[in-house]
Amino acid sequence: MAPPKVCASCKQNIEGGPAIIALDKVYHPEHFTCHECKAPITGSKFQEKDNEPYCDKCYADKFLTRCKACGDPITDKVVTAMGADWHEDHFVCGGCKAKLIGTKFMEIENAPYCQKCYTEKYADKCKACGKPIVTQAVVALDAKWHQLCFKCSKCGKPIMKDQSFRTEGGKPQCVKC
Incomplete structure (x- = not known):
């Protein structure tokens, strides 16, 4: 004759009635409960942490x-x-979603x-054309410019970043002009 089964929760013998075997323990069905909320766990699905x-x-x-x-637990991909x-579906653009x-x-x-x-809402705008700057900017005369927009106000040629320039009336001029 097999030794009596003892419920891991109430420590009483389980005699003749149904029993649940889980986590290498035996329980009366009503005593197999959630470690946190103490509600009975019904069905075959439950989670285990630290053998509870x-x-x-x-x-x-x-x-x-x-x-x-959203603040909800993530049960799928993180x-x-x-x-x-x-959540995968919640990692979205703050603008267009x-x-x-x-x-x-x-x-x-x-x-x-x-x-x-980001470009439309937050990128620096070029002082000359007003469009967003998405590459390196030229910083001069207390403003930011596209490389090709930073031009001599007289001849219209771009002033490259390694060239010297002067100002006249607050506008850039290449050294040649």
Whole structure:
């Protein structure tokens, strides 16, 4: 005759009735409960941490990383960017809301932006043409310029970054003019 089964929770014998075997222990069905909320775990699905059973909700609330955008636990793929974790669908541009996974993005005020939105909203604008500067800028005369927009006000030729220039009336002039 087999020795009696002892419930891991109440320490009483399990005699003739149903028993649950989980985590190398035996339980009365009503005693197999979530370690956190103490609700009975029904069905065959539960989570385990440190050899203790948890219902899905308690496990997610207690142990899973949370999405920076919505605050909910992340149960699937985790996107880690900008020092935070995100749901895949929540790591989106702060402007157009396009998904940013696998793309280049810029961080502005703790929000990610796609290159297009960053350029339109935040990139420095050229003093001459007013368009965003997405490459190296020429910094001169208390302003930023596209390399080819920084021109001599007399002859119209670009003043290259290694050339000297002077100003007349606050406008750049190449040394030749």
